Amino acid sequence: MGQIQLTQVTKSFGDVNVIPPLDLTIQDGEFTVFVGPSGCGKSTLLRLIAGLEDITSGQIQIDGQDATNLPPAKRGLAMVFQSYALYPHMSVKKNIAFPLKMAGMEEAEQERRIAAAAKALNLTDYLDRRPGQLSGGQRQRVAIGRAIVREPSAFLFDEPLSNLDAALRVGMRLEISEMHKRLETTMIYVTHDQVEAMTMADKIVVLQAGVIEQVGSPLELYRAPRNKFVAGFIGSPKMNLIEGELAAKHGVHTIGIRPEHTDVSTTDGLWKGTVGVAEHLGSDTFIHIHGIPGCDPLTVRAGGDIDVKHGDTVYLTPQEQHIHKFGPDGLRVE
Numbered sequence: 001m002g003q004i005q006l007t008q009v010t011k012s013f014g015d016v017n018v019i020p021p022l023d024l025t026i027q028d029g030e031f032t033v034f035v036g037p038s039g040c041g042k043s044t045l046l047r048l049i050a051g052l053e054d055i056t057s058g059q060i061q062i063d064g065q066d067a068t069n070l071p072p073a074k075r076g077l078a079m080v081f082q083s084y085a086l087y088p089h090m091s092v093k094k095n096i097a098f099p100l101k102m103a104g105m106e107e108a109e110q111e112r113r114i115a116a117a118a119k120a121l122n123l124t125d126y127l128d129r130r131p132g133q134l135s136g137g138q139r140q141r142v143a144i145g146r147a148i149v150r151e152p153s154a155f156l157f158d159e160p161l162s163n164l165d166a167a168l169r170v171g172m173r174l175e176i177s178e179m180h181k182r183l184e185t186t187m188i189y190v191t192h193d194q195v196e197a198m199t200m201a202d203k204i205v206v207l208q209a210g211v212i213e214q215v216g217s218p219l220e221l222y223r224a225p226r227n228k229f230v231a232g233f234i235g236s237p238k239m240n241l242i243e244g245e246l247a248a249k250h251g252v253h254t255i256g257i258r259p260e261h262t263d264v265s266t267t268d269g270l271w272k273g274t275v276g277v278a279e280h281l282g283s284d285t286f287i288h289i290h291g292i293p294g295c296d297p298l299t300v301r302a303g304g305d306i307d308v309k310h311g312d313t314v315y316l317t318p319q320e321q322h323i324h325k326f327g328p329d330g331l332r333v334e
Helices: 042-050 092-102 107-120 136-148 166-183 194-200 218-223 228-233
Strands: 004-013 016-026 031-035 057-062 077-080 154-158 186-191 203-208 211-216 240-243 254-257 262-265 271-280 284-290 298-303 313-318 324-326
Touching: 004 042, 016 042, 016 057, 016 211, 031 042, 031 194, 042 077, 042 154, 042 186, 077 136, 092 107, 092 136, 107 136, 107 166, 136 166, 166 186, 166 194, 186 194, 194 218, 203 218, 203 228, 211 218, 211 228, 228 240, 228 254, 228 324, 240 298, 262 298, 284 313
Parallel strands: 031 186, 031 203, 077 154, 154 186
Antiparallel strands: 004 016, 004 057, 203 211, 240 254, 254 324, 262 313, 271 284, 271 313, 284 298
């Protein structure tokens, strides 16, 4: 079991209110990602759930039980931090075993859990090594292993991949997702990287200034962002938001069109612009186009074989069925 329910939870530091009244339910077995820009309150919210910070008001329930005032050790949760926090003088095995030893668990049960975690994380051959003899990705797996052996109700990840290089981040992203499928345990994952959120989550919680802007599956947020903030945050590259005369033709304050939903031609189209930077990535080319009223530059995602360069004139045609409309309050207009 691993259902977590927050009811009217708030957090203030002195006179500064960082989490206004907030309601959120995370279902048992769900992979939920908290995402948003730096300072949006996502790590604070995770620490409130973990019990590492006291809430100012409201209630936190874990599996139907009031956990608001329980200490972290009594909540049945396991946290994996950005820093690995491993003991450098201990072997991998002893690092993984540490929480079990502190809990006074019998030796035989410790060995069973360590072996199972090591197998799940491909660490069996490294149990006698020390952290200094491991790569960054391996050290992060040890930190995750130390959480797994506790067999918690839920795992809490606080930007666990931030210290890894790009290639390792992709690999660990896949490993954590696979681990979730195997364990079927509730996971809450904090990141500022919306690509991580889109590729890993069952449910994404988008935060801004402590407020939940939208909750939904990755595709729900991608296809129907409820406001301009979510529209501009979810998706890579981000959605183009266009104001002024082009939006007025649709009868709204702002229109949004994703880079992949804009057709580009060197001969004809609705909007005329000039190529600035063209990023050729092989399979895709991201073209940053100037001269489009209300959006400068506007980004287009085209095929990798498109032949454009700085200064070229191009014509754009947004795909009408994929145009998003927003009112002056920033909210989605259907």
